[in-house]
Amino acid sequence: MSNFTPKSNKRPIVVHSNPKSPASEAYRNLRTNIQFSAIDEQVRTIMVTSAGPGEGKSTTSCNLAATYAQTEQKVLLIDADLRKPTVHHTFGCSNRFGLTHVLTNQCQYKEVILESYVPNLSILPAGAIPPNPSELLASNRMRAFIDEIKKEFDIIIIDSPPVIAVTDAQIVATRCDGVVLVVDYGNVKIAQAQKAKEKLEHVNARILGVVMNNVKRSVKDEYYYYYGENS
Template sequence: MSMQQPATNKRPIITDVNPKSPISEAYRTLRTNIDFSAVDEQLQVIMLTSAGPGEGKSTTATNMAVTYAQSEKKVLIMDADLRKPTMHHTFSISNRRGLTNMLTGQASLDEVISESHIPNLHVMPSGPIPPNPSEMLSSKRLVALLDELRQKYDLIVIDTPPTLAVTDAQIIASRCDGVVLVLNSGEVKREMAMKAKANLDHVKARILGVVLNNIDRKNGEAYYYYYYGESKA
């Protein structure tokens, strides 16, 4: 496993740099609500997606993973957005090797996971962007990889592409314990949100809830995230 030194990254993680902010508290509320949504069962692999691009899913995935790591959980965040990956930028790590190398058998697990500057949080970047993301994610290798990761981590957070853009998110959702749908309250239309939910329902994904982004712009905070239970998803 590669060791990542602390770095000043281009995408500050609010739960890391300002853990006492209202936004960070909202992420901790998200963590708590997810935990309470499955009291009698373990949610170990959680996927985040959105209806369309630019709704904040990668930011939500990152901060959610950090809040779990801050609660002494051993966490891995996996960048499964094989079209527009961002995690290597967020954590200032190399994307030369990652998930795609694992799925093609070109690298070992230790070679594609980096320690982040945040205790308890490891990162698996996407790796080189492949010509056939959907086919790659449909492979049995992904199932085997997740099974292996379940033995090593308390929580695996997976960032995926928007569900209305490509089928990748639906493919991954069928292999996860739960899905969090991220929506920009000021941008997403109701019919797009319902279509995104229908796509996930089609593969029998368990939708844990919806994060509404950018609810309150009046008091100077750029983003707010709220969690709603399954009945409102």
Template sequence: MSQQQSKQRHLITVTNPRSTVSEAFRSLRTNIDFSSVDEKIQVIMVTSSGPEEGKSTVTANLAAAYAQADKKVVLIDADMRKPTGHRTFSLSNRYGLSSLLSQQANLDEVIQESEVPNLSIITSGPVPPNPAEMIASNRMTATLQELRQRFDIVLIDTPPLLAVTDAQIMASKSDGVIMVVSYGKVKRDIAVKAKAGLDRVGARMLGVVMNNVKRKASEGYYYYYYGN
């Protein structure tokens, strides 16, 4: 495995663009683009009901899929409690979203270029004591407004819905939400409870990505399915 592939070990859309999984991410991208005729879907939040369902991997691959379609994309790691974005893209996390929201850095200082053309990253930054308050802040709203002007697509990776309130707060600031569900791991009532939390804040559910569905023996357990 090359050094670049090692850095992008989670980005199958980059390392193996002709795979079935990569095609599934392109289909997901297309479904999102056609999910609304009247309103532009630009700020998209990705979350899950619980931990370890693969939401960060889905967000990173979807971001790469958009970038490959010549869209200017920024991925925000808004999981300031258990961040992974800086590791996925092998970037520094000295400054990031928490630095921006606490006014320790400006927007230009926290936007980093990834090795994927057209894809920029805002890492989480140092773990703050008050992530939910930061996400709810007017500064977060203003940041998203500025990113709308600079980028075609803004993808946001958030903590799980049932763990903390961060995702529900961010959902209210987004154009739409994708929920990642790990097949066979999450019980239906838990997923329904998570979606109810989104409904309470008026979030627009774009769809569900069913993770770890094994279709054929040759495809392994990393096929993603999009559905309403």
């Protein structure tokens, strides 16, 4: 593992930079709800996705991972959005090497996992954008890799591409214990959210719940993240 210092903090991890904020509390509530949803079966690998782009899935992934790290658990955040990766921007680190290099056997995962500035939180950037993202994510190497890192980390959060546009998220969902679906409240049509849910259910993904992003909290137009259990 390597250490790095963020070059800038244009996308701060709010649960780390402002832990007493309403948004931070909402992320902690999300973590708690996930933990309570897994009474009979432990949830250790969690995929975060959305119906379409720009709904806040990556922000949710990063902050959810940080909240787990704050409980003294060893957490790994994986950027599995091999088409439009953003986790490296959030943490201000290089994306030169990452998941794609691991899946194509160009390096070992221990060589490219980075220790973030959030205690107990490591990240694996996406790496170079490949010509065949779906094939890499569906490979036996991906399955073996998840099995390997589960021996080293307590919680694994995977940021995946949106569900509707490509099959990547459906593929990754089959590798995970549960899925969190992020929906941009007011901007995403109900039909789109329903379609995303159906696509995940088609591969027997376990949908842990839905994060409603940008819900008005008060007349002051504050915004927060809301967790709702799917029925």
